[in-house]
Amino acid sequence: MAALQLHDTERMPRLARATTRILVIDDDACVSTAIQAILARHRYDTVLASRAHAGIHAFQASQFDVVMVDLFMPGMNGLDTITRIRSKSAVPIIAMSGFRLRNSLDPDQDFLGMAILRGATTSLRKPFSPPQLVAAIDRGLGLVSSAERTMQ
Amino acid sequence: MTRKDNRAGQSNYSKRIERGGQRTEKFERPSPERTRAANEVGSAIAHQLNGPLTALRLYIGEIRQSSSRFRETAEAQDSMRPMVEAAFQETERLCAMMRLIADSFEEPLYPESAAALGRDVISWWSRSGSTEGGGPANEGGPAGAASFALLTPREREVLSHVSQGCSNKQGAIRMQIGPRTFESHRARVMRKFGARNAADLVRMALGENVVTP
Numbered sequence: 326m327a328a329l330q331l332h333d334t335e336r337m338p339r340l341a342r343a344t345t346r347i348l349v350i351d352d353d354a355c356v357s358t359a360i361q362a363i364l365a366r367h368r369y370d371t372v373l374a375s376r377a378h379a380g381i382h383a384f385q386a387s388q389f390d391v392v393m394v395d396l397f398m399p400g401m402n403g404l405d406t407i408t409r410i411r412s413k414s415a416v417p418i419i420a421m422s423g424f425r426l427r428n429s430l431d432p433d434q435d436f437l438g439m440a441i442l443r444g445a446t447t448s449l450r451k452p453f454s455p456p457q458l459v460a461a462i463d464r465g466l467g468l469v470s471s472a473e474r475t476m477q
Numbered sequence: 478m479t480r481k482d483n484r485a486g487q488s489n490y491s492k493r494i495e496r497g498g499q500r501t502e503k504f505e506r507p508s509p510e511r512t513r514a515a516n517e518v519g520s521a522i523a524h525q526l527n528g529p530l531t532a533l534r535l536y537i538g539e540i541r542q543s544s545s546r547f548r549e550t551a552e553a554q555d556s557m558r559p560m561v562e563a564a565f566q567e568t569e570r571l572c573a574m575m576r577l578i579a580d581s582f583e584e585p586l587y588p589e590s591a592a593a594l595g596r597d598v599i600s601w602w603s604r605s606g607s608t609e610g611g612g613p614a615n616e617g618g619p620a621g622a623a624s625f626a627l628l629t630p631r632e633r634e635v636l637s638h639v640s641q642g643c644s645n646k647q648g649a650i651r652m653q654i655g656p657r658t659f660e661s662h663r664a665r666v667m668r669k670f671g672a673r674n675a676a677d678l679v680r681m682a683l684g685e686n687v688v689t690p
């Protein structure tokens with residue numbers, strides 16, 4: 326199964342220099358392709374996986390600086406994917422979802438909040454803008470984002 | 478399947494209410510099951526929209542950012558910039574609407590149903606939410622003849638009630654089980670079929686002649 330789904334993983338041509346490598350696990354190709362296009366302009370190297378298993382496989386086979394995970398995916402969902410990755414690695418994880426389904430009495434029911442509880446480093450609510458995307462990656466990497474810098 | 482059936486279901490329902498008992502209490506609330514079903518469909522649509530919107534926002538944002546850096550003729554700049562700006566503003570408006578839609582689903586949730594719905598929606602999408610190609614169960618999921626064989630007798634019964642147009646409430650009453658139980662059976666059936674929603678499920682079930690008209 327995992328071997329089959331490896332076909333879902335596709336590499337972007339490496340830039341000449343070693344750069345920050347980001348693994349994007351999202352079943353929606355239009356989202357991950359857009360993320361890849363934006364991040365390429367910021368000189369980030371991205372690897373796309375359209376399924377959790379393919380993503381975990383790619384993660385184990387290679388080195389990544391940041392992993393972005395969509396919470397709603399066919400097959401293994403994003404929350405379980407985060408748990409799996411977190412059990413093996415301290416890599417910064419960015420959880421992505423457009424959904425909150427939050428209960429005002431219990432904020433933990435927020436999907437993105439649940440993702441943080443599962444070990445995600447930070448979260449990104451869809452639809453997000455290019456500056457928000459870059460800021461989330463900076464947050465994941467423990468950097469002060471350019472937006473925050475200008476505020477200081 | 479017909480209005481008549483629905484009416485039959487309704488009258489059973491009112492009989493049961495007249496008889497009283499503990500069951501009645503459960504149904505007094507303005508039908509959270511119905512709300513949940515409506516939310517499932519609504520949130521599925523919202524989910525579908527979210528991907529393209531995210532991509533659009535990323536592209537437009539980047540185009541707008543970099544178009545100011547293009548070394549073009551002044552004429553081209555003058556004509557393009559308002560359009561890029563307008564496209565950006567429209568995208569931002571759509572995204573703001575999207576956020577309202579996604580947020581509105583948190584309103585009717587009761588504490589105990591929030592977690593259940595969360596699990597349901599996630600696993601439902603895990604099974605059927607592939608956006609590649611847009612069709613349900615297009616990832617080689619168990620659709621077609623195989624899926625009916627996968628159902629337990631209980632699930633087949635649930636499917637037949639759903640196919641006849643029963644709401645969760647009506648189906649639950651017919652089977653003499655709680656609406657939650659009925660709904661969890663229904664959710665499992667939908668997962669096994671790879672159906673996106675109840676209508677999808679009925680269409681698939683009819684395709685398999687599960688329901689004899």
